[in-house]
Amino acid sequence: MSLPRHVRLVEVGPRDGLQNEKQPISVADKVRLVDDLSAAGLGYIEVGSFVSPKWVPQMAGSAEVFAGIEQQPGVTYSALTPNLQGLEAALAAGVKEVAVFAAASEAFSQRNINCSIAESLKRFEPLMDTARQHGVQMRGYVSCVLGCPYEGEVAAEQVAAVAGELQAMGCYEVSLGDTIGLGTAGGVRHLFEVVGRHVPRERLAGHFHDTYGQALANIYASLLEGIAVFDSSVAGLGGCPYAKGATGNVASEDVLYLLQGLGIETGVDLPRLIEAGQRISRVLGRESASRVARARA
Numbered sequence: 001m002s003l004p005r006h007v008r009l010v011e012v013g014p015r016d017g018l019q020n021e022k023q024p025i026s027v028a029d030k031v032r033l034v035d036d037l038s039a040a041g042l043g044y045i046e047v048g049s050f051v052s053p054k055w056v057p058q059m060a061g062s063a064e065v066f067a068g069i070e071q072q073p074g075v076t077y078s079a080l081t082p083n084l085q086g087l088e089a090a091l092a093a094g095v096k097e098v099a100v101f102a103a104a105s106e107a108f109s110q111r112n113i114n115c116s117i118a119e120s121l122k123r124f125e126p127l128m129d130t131a132r133q134h135g136v137q138m139r140g141y142v143s144c145v146l147g148c149p150y151e152g153e154v155a156a157e158q159v160a161a162v163a164g165e166l167q168a169m170g171c172y173e174v175s176l177g178d179t180i181g182l183g184t185a186g187g188v189r190h191l192f193e194v195v196g197r198h199v200p201r202e203r204l205a206g207h208f209h210d211t212y213g214q215a216l217a218n219i220y221a222s223l224l225e226g227i228a229v230f231d232s233s234v235a236g237l238g239g240c241p242y243a244k245g246a247t248g249n250v251a252s253e254d255v256l257y258l259l260q261g262l263g264i265e266t267g268v269d270l271p272r273l274i275e276a277g278q279r280i281s282r283v284l285g286r287e288s289a290s291r292v293a294r295a296r297a
C-alpha cells in the first residue's frame, strides 16, 4: 500500500499530556498552550476532559480552559466525556466535539472508568443520543489495544469488537490506543489488518505512547497499513493516571519530523510547534521529551 499524501494530527497534549501531571497548572498556562498549538497550525486539539475531578483532578478546570481559548476557524477543539454528566458539562462549556473512551481490556476498563466494557458502551448510549440532538460530533477511543498493564496480552479480535461497536453507535472515527506503549511494528500491522476488517481504515486512527521507544516505528507501520490520522502530544507530555509506568504520548514534533521526511503534508509548522512545546516544558520545569525539540534547542 502506498503512503498517504496527507495526515491529520490530533494534538492531545492539553488533555492526555497534562492529565497525569501532579503539580498544579494554571488555567492561563493551559489556555496559552492551546492557543500556541492553534498558532502552529494544528487542525484538531483535545483541550480537556469532563470527567470526575476525584478521578483526574488536573482536568477539573476544563470549562475555564474552553472559555479562555481563542478558537480559530477550521480548528476542532474537543473534550473527553465518559458519561452523560460529562457531556452535559461539555455542552454547557460550548464544546462542539467530544470523545468517548472504552477499553479492549476488562481490567483496564474497571480501573479507568469503574465499569465493565459492556457497561461502558451502555453508558455511552444516552450520551450519544444527546450529542446527536445537539449536533456534536463524536470520536471514540479504545485503550490497551496492544497490551494491558493488568491483563497482559489483548487479542486484536477483542479490539475489533469494541471499535466496531463504537463505530456502530455513531463515532465517526475510532482511535486505537497503545496505552502503555509496548506495541511493536509487527503487532501494529496485525492489529490494523484485523480491525480493518470490521472498521474501514479511513475511520481509524493510531494513538501511541512511547514507553518502549517504539512509537515512531509503530506510526510508520500504521502508515503502511493505510492509517492517516495520528494522536500525539507536544513535547511528548503525558500518560494515563490508570496505566502505571506508562510514559508520555509520542511527541508531536517527532511525528511531524517523520512525516515531513516522508513528504507527507500536515499543515503544521515545526518551529512554532517546537516553541509551544518548549514553553509548556518551562512551565512544568523540565526538558521537552521531544528528540527533535532537543536537537533544535
Ligand SMILES: CC(C)(COP(=O)([O-])OP(=O)([O-])OC[C@H]1O[C@@H](n2cnc3c(N)ncnc32)[C@H](O)[C@@H]1OP(=O)([O-])[O-])[C@@H](O)C(=O)NCCC(=O)NCCSC(=O)C[C@@](C)(O)CC(=O)[O-]
Residues within 6 Å of the ligand: 016, 019, 049, 050, 051, 052, 053, 055, 056, 080, 082, 083, 085, 086, 087, 089, 101, 112, 113, 114, 141, 142, 143, 144, 177, 178, 179, 207, 239, 240, 241, 242
Ligand atoms: C467515569 C467515572 C465518572 C465513573 O466514576 P464513578 O465513581 O463510578 O461515577 P458515579 O456515576 O458513581 O458518580 C460518582 C461521583 O462522580 C461524579 N461524576 C460522575 N461523572 C462525572 C463527570 N463526568 N464529571 C464530573 N463528575 C462526575 C458524580 O457526580 C458523583 O459525585 P459525588 O456525588 O460523589 O460528589 C470516573 O471513573 C471517571 O471520571 N473516570 C475518568 C478516568 C479518566 O479520565 N482517565 C483518563 C482518560 S482515558 C485515557 O487517558 C486513555 C486514552 C483516551 O488517552 C487513550 C489511551 O491512551 O489508551
